[in-house]
Amino acid sequence: MDPKAILAIDRPHPRLMKLYLVRAVFSGPALLVALPILWFRYHTMRYRFDEEGISMSWGILFRREVKLTYARIQDIHLVSGVLQRWLGLADLHIQTASGSATAEMTLEGLLEFEAVRDFLYSRMRGARDSAKHGPAAAADETLALLREIVRELRGAREALERGRA
């Protein structure tokens, strides 16, 4: 899938609300509490994918916004229960190196979860050959600069010695 289509994602698919509905029904008497919470969660959920990272926000009374950069992603889990697979959905749990054993961000309600997973995966640390760009390239540049400084200094000394002679 084209990365532009992924960068354009900003809302979960309406099927997520169906999933929430079924889950709320299964929660039994807690339905009365769970349903409004899930309803608001669905309706306030926003995603924003940009060049550097993803941000996700939800909540109406207690608002929450999570932002993380692609380069800090440690591991990606694609998890789906039977109910989700019937609806064609899956959860993407994204982990960074922070202290919790639970996911830092859970992308829910995406139909194109596999494409998003591959998109994130291709941008996380270590997925690409870092020898060709990034830190190694920066190190090469530093070496080149140092060599240039050495050349300049030598030139200055030689000029000075010639002037004396």
Added chain:
Amino acid sequence: MTVYEPTKSRLLRLLRVPPEPTDPLGADGSLLVFRAAPGYLRYRWLLFLLRQAIALGGAAVALGATVGLFAFGPPIPPPGETILVLVDCAVVTVVVVQFFLGAFTVRLDYEMRWYKATDRALRIREGVWIVREMTMTFANVQNLSIEQGPLQRYFGIADLKVQSAGGGGSGSDGKRGHGVDLHTAYFRGVDNAEQVRDLVYARLQKAKDAGLGDPDEARATAGDDFTSLLRELRDEAAALRRASAD
């Protein structure tokens, strides 16, 4: 096992279990796929039968108690008797159904497992009811260990545990973690754990900036070049000072 294959495909379709996972990115020809060893299936069967024995024992106690009550106990008023019989029927049904479902799941769980590794990353897929697919790059792997219990040793298998950085907390808030530590990946039930470990380790070492930290730490890998250049720079600066002092 003639009934097995058709039932399997029907169950897989019903549960919408996705097919084999796609390969993680990596250099061509570097892909290695590991599967759980046959010993793992035997190991899971043993655990399953032990659990079933306990369930069966519980059910037998419940049935025995009812029979004993009917035979030797005081007479029970009319609705009570029917309720007792119904409860016993329910217990028997649950025990039978979960036996077959469980037996199937053991076999399916064994078959629907893939451990894939390329030169950059590994991807682990497990589960039938809840399908879990995990992707981790070697640059993020912090440590590898092999775990083997006495039963696993008997069956000649071991678990290879791969951990990335981050809390190993129990996930006791359990909200999203399903009680699983998301920073840990397992190659469960492989019969060549040491070989796999060495292989993963070799690839881990190739990922130069492996482990936690900012990528620009890689500058240190320029090491020798860098130091010798600095030394040259110092000598040159010293010579310049001498020259200007003359």
